[in-house]
Structures are given as structure tokens and as C-alpha cells.
Amino acid sequence: MESNQQHLSAATASRLVNWDFAAATAAALVAPGPKMSRREIQAAVTDLRRLADESVTHVHRITGLDAAEDLRDSQVLIVDRASWAKANSQSFAALMNPMLQHLAQTRPEAVNATNTAVAGTLTGAELGAVLAFLASKVLGQYDPFAALAADNPSKTGGRLLLVAPNIISTERELNVEPRDFRLWVCLHEQTHRVQFAAAPWLRDHMLDQIRQLSNGLMDKAQGLPERINQLAKQLSAAAGTGKAVESSDGVPARQMDVLTLLQDPEDKARLSHITAVMSLLEGHANVVMDAVDSSIIPSVKTIRRRFNDRGANRGWLDKFFRRVMGLDAKMRQYADGSRFVRSVVDKAGMQGFNRVWERAENLPTEAEIHNPDLWIQRMGL
Structure with missing residues (x-):
């Protein structure tokens, strides 16, 4: 059955x-x-x-x-x-x-x-x-x-x-x-x-990360009308006081979208992880394409x-x-990831950076993408 x-x-x-x-x-x-x-x-x-x-x-x-x-x-x-x-x-x-x-x-x-x-x-x-x-x-x-x-x-x-x-x-x-x-x-x-x-x-x-995030958001979609209603009441109550309305983790109401309303802390952490990995992959590829000199690509x-x-x-x-379509965000991933890769390679060498490919635990967090020294310290480099 x-x-x-x-x-x-x-x-x-x-x-x-x-x-x-x-x-x-x-x-x-x-x-x-x-x-x-x-x-x-x-x-x-x-x-x-x-x-x-x-x-x-x-x-x-x-x-x-x-x-x-x-x-x-x-x-x-x-x-x-x-x-x-x-x-x-x-x-x-x-x-x-x-x-x-x-x-x-x-x-x-x-x-x-x-x-x-x-x-x-x-x-x-x-x-x-x-x-x-x-x-x-x-x-x-x-x-x-x-x-x-x-x-x-x-x-x-x-x-x-x-x-x-x-x-x-x-x-x-x-x-x-x-x-x-x-x-x-x-x-x-x-x-x-x-x-x-x-x-x-x-x-x-x-x-696995993408499916867990998507399934989690789908499971919460049923409660979206209630969350929107709660936000509307907060905005209405705050209108006369001049106070800004924020989510539980400090996101201003004016910056909220459907995705923000659906996410719980686990969803946010998972999305942050996916963002960090995408920044790593795109940044690494950008660094490689620019690493060739004029003897390989003259122009x-x-x-x-x-x-x-x-x-x-x-x-x-x-x-x-x-x-x-999020293409502007993708370009920011290129830039953020490129800075991370260049910084790690400059300080730990390419062999040190390549530890990132060994296992999932070695992938950088979003915070580490923006502060490569944190990743270098965590890896013991």
C-alpha cells in the first residue's frame, strides 16, 4: 500500500x-x-x-x-x-x-x-x-x-x-x-x-544540502500566510511608534522576502553553506583562468x-x-571566492589550499570566505 x-x-x-x-x-x-x-x-x-x-x-x-x-x-x-x-x-x-x-x-x-x-x-x-x-x-x-x-x-x-x-x-x-x-x-x-x-x-x-534546504522550505510553505500576517501586524503596531520591525535574527522588514519568511536557523545555515561552496568553486575557477601568462594567452x-x-x-x-535571475549575486561570488583563493594560496601555497578538496569538513564557511585567515587557522596551516 x-x-x-x-x-x-x-x-x-x-x-x-x-x-x-x-x-x-x-x-x-x-x-x-x-x-x-x-x-x-x-x-x-x-x-x-x-x-x-x-x-x-x-x-x-x-x-x-x-x-x-x-x-x-x-x-x-x-x-x-x-x-x-x-x-x-x-x-x-x-x-x-x-x-x-x-x-x-x-x-x-x-x-x-x-x-x-x-x-x-x-x-x-x-x-x-x-x-x-x-x-x-x-x-x-x-x-x-x-x-x-x-x-x-x-x-x-x-x-x-x-x-x-x-x-x-x-x-x-x-x-x-x-x-x-x-x-x-x-x-x-x-x-x-x-x-x-x-x-x-x-x-x-x-x-544533499540543496534537497534538505528545498524540502525544509516546502514543509514551511503552509505556514507562510500566518508569518506574513504576523509581520503585517508588527508593521501596523510599529507604524505609530516609529520603531523599525526586524525578524528574530535582525533582518529589517524592508529587506524581507518570501525566502526570508520561510527560513529557520537551520535553513539559513544551510543556505550560507551552499553560498560559501559556490563562492569557492567560482572563485577558484576565476583564479585559474587568470593565472596563465602571456606565453599561453597573449591578450x-x-x-x-x-x-x-x-x-x-x-x-x-x-x-x-x-x-x-541572481546573476549579480553570482558575480559577487566570483569576486568573494577569488579573494579567498588568492589569499590562501599566497599564505599557505597551492598544496595547502588543495586541502579544501579532501572532505566536506574542509569546505570554508561563509565567514571564512570573507576572512580567509579563519580557514587557514582551522586547517592548521
């Missing part, structure tokens, strides 16, 4: 988001990219494959991680925008379906077969629109969760996606040497691939300067979507 209920909840959960419709919507909405002949496209794909292979040697030399010598459990794919969106819809499904199944099991009254089909299509359309926007921005991505996708026949450890139209469009926009820019991008993305190879426990650790300094300046020239609509 219990297994039958689990089967029913799994079937219901799978209809909460129409993942195929999300991928189809993204493919229909996203522009194909710069106009190129078939010969130019084939040449670009060949070049990116060659530079992706070449970059692994540099990642190995810079990081000292021997895992770079054997990456057979993952794959490199050169994709267009629509293919990137489809791959991400598959990974989202693998990540979210267990959480949606948890919702269906714990709150069956909120998830019934009557409305899930319509809701799933609407949610799929919304996700497709988001993927369409991101598909035109992302240069590359290492997806450690690819093996979890139901329709991934290779069941590899992960897959590196290099989005050819975006790389070509950006190198033209920046007016930089194509070979140099492509190798620079490959260095960053291959570093992510090497990170997960060096720390084979990291994927499951991140997956590396020009590329970095123009790439950083590129953000100032974006239109207001693009900036708005980036803020909503």
Missing part, C-alpha cells in the same frame, strides 16, 4: 512541472545567435574542442590536482543555445523531482491530479522563458548532476557544456582574439570539471579588462533581468 502511494505521488510530482514544455518554450524564444556559415560553425566547434582539451593541461599545472589527468567519467559537449536550455531542463528535473515528490507525499491536498497538468504547463512555460534568457548569456557550464537525468544514457559523472554561439558573440563584442578568448573560457569551465573529479564526494554533498589582460568593463554597457532591461 505504501509503495503504491509513493508511486502515485511520484507520478503526480512529475506533472507539477512540464519539463519538455520548458525546453520547447526556451528553444522557441531564444535567438539562434550570430549568423555563420556551416563551414564557420564546424571550424568553431572543432576549435573549441581542441582548446577544451588543451586547457586541461594548464589547469593541472596551475592547480596541482592530479584528478585533471583522468576525466573519463565526464564529457565535453559543444552546444547551441536551445541544446543548453534542454540540458538544463533535464538537470532541473533530476534535482527537483525528488523535492516535488516530497511535496506530493507530505501535502497531497495541495497537489492533486486535477490541477497539476495545467499548473505544470504554466510552470514549464515560465521556466522556459527563464532558460531562454539565460541561454543567450551563459558561455559555459559544468553540470555535475547530469548523471541524474533520466534520459541521460551515458550516466557519466557530469558534462561540460560550451555554448558556442555565446562565446563567439562575446568575443566579437569585446573585439578580442578568438583563440585567446576561447581558451580563457575553457580554463574556467574545465577547472569546475577538475574540482568535482578531485572531490568525488562533492556532488552528493551539494545534492589575457586585455580580455579580463574588457570582460569586466562589459557590464557597465548593459541596458537597464538586461540589468534588471540579471538582478532578478
Whole structure:
């Protein structure tokens, strides 16, 4: 009986988001990219494959991680925008379906077969629109969760996606040497691939943290109206006194959002941990891509300067979507993580820094990301 209920909840959960419709919507909405002949496209794909292979040697030399010598459990794919969106819809499904199944099991009254089909299509359309926007921005991505996708026949450890139209469009926009820019991008993305190879426990650790956080927030969603009502009463009572209203941990009411209202201390700690790990991964990859000198990438300094300046020239609509999608926060992760990695390497050497990949307990906290000396002391370096 219990297994039958689990089967029913799994079937219901799978209809909460129409993942195929999300991928189809993204493919229909996203522009194909710069106009190129078939010969130019084939040449670009060949070049990116060659530079992706070449970059692994540099990642190995810079990081000292021997895992770079054997990456057979993952794959490199050169994709267009629509293919990137489809791959991400598959990974989202693998990540979210267990959480949606948890919702269906714990709150069956909120998830019934009557409305899930319509809701799933609407949610799929919304996700497709988001993927369409991101598909035109992302240069590359290492997806450690690819093996979890139901329709991934290779069941590899992960897959590196290099989005050819975006790389070509950006190198033209920046007016930089194509070979140099492509190798620079490959260095960053291959570093992510090497990170997960060096720390084979990291994927499951991140997956566990994400699912625990998501399940916890879903369990608390039922009490959201009551929390909002309590906050409204506090604001009303404080209106005549001029006192500021804060949450129990000091978050001002004006800064609260739905996520803040749902989180308890354990959720906040888990989110802080995930943020710290993402800052570490992105910062480490940034440090590696900038560690090559002009003998490897002659125009590396020009590329970095123009790439950083590129953000100032974006239109207001693009900036708005980036803020909503959290891309601004991701850029801050790059900067925070880069400072952490550089500081640790300067004081403890690359070998000392590489202790971070040994086990989950060695991952830095968010406080340590902002104060690397705390991590160095904790590691006994």
C-alpha cells in the first residue's frame, strides 16, 4: 500500500512541472545567435574542442590536482543555445523531482491530479522563458548532476557544456582574439570539471544540502500566510511608534522576502553553506583562468579588462533581468571566492589550499570566505 502511494505521488510530482514544455518554450524564444556559415560553425566547434582539451593541461599545472589527468567519467559537449536550455531542463528535473515528490507525499491536498497538468504547463512555460534568457548569456557550464537525468544514457559523472554561439558573440563584442578568448573560457569551465573529479564526494554533498534546504522550505510553505500576517501586524503596531520591525535574527522588514519568511536557523545555515561552496568553486575557477601568462594567452589582460568593463554597457532591461535571475549575486561570488583563493594560496601555497578538496569538513564557511585567515587557522596551516 505504501509503495503504491509513493508511486502515485511520484507520478503526480512529475506533472507539477512540464519539463519538455520548458525546453520547447526556451528553444522557441531564444535567438539562434550570430549568423555563420556551416563551414564557420564546424571550424568553431572543432576549435573549441581542441582548446577544451588543451586547457586541461594548464589547469593541472596551475592547480596541482592530479584528478585533471583522468576525466573519463565526464564529457565535453559543444552546444547551441536551445541544446543548453534542454540540458538544463533535464538537470532541473533530476534535482527537483525528488523535492516535488516530497511535496506530493507530505501535502497531497495541495497537489492533486486535477490541477497539476495545467499548473505544470504554466510552470514549464515560465521556466522556459527563464532558460531562454539565460541561454543567450551563459558561455559555459559544468553540470555535475547530469548523471541524474533520466534520459541521460551515458550516466557519466557530469558534462561540460560550451555554448558556442555565446562565446563567439562575446568575443566579437569585446573585439578580442578568438583563440585567446576561447581558451580563457575553457580554463574556467574545465577547472569546475577538475574540482568535482578531485572531490568525488562533492556532488552528493551539494545534492544533499540543496534537497534538505528545498524540502525544509516546502514543509514551511503552509505556514507562510500566518508569518506574513504576523509581520503585517508588527508593521501596523510599529507604524505609530516609529520603531523599525526586524525578524528574530535582525533582518529589517524592508529587506524581507518570501525566502526570508520561510527560513529557520537551520535553513539559513544551510543556505550560507551552499553560498560559501559556490563562492569557492567560482572563485577558484576565476583564479585559474587568470593565472596563465602571456606565453599561453597573449591578450589575457586585455580580455579580463574588457570582460569586466562589459557590464557597465548593459541596458537597464538586461540589468534588471540579471538582478532578478541572481546573476549579480553570482558575480559577487566570483569576486568573494577569488579573494579567498588568492589569499590562501599566497599564505599557505597551492598544496595547502588543495586541502579544501579532501572532505566536506574542509569546505570554508561563509565567514571564512570573507576572512580567509579563519580557514587557514582551522586547517592548521
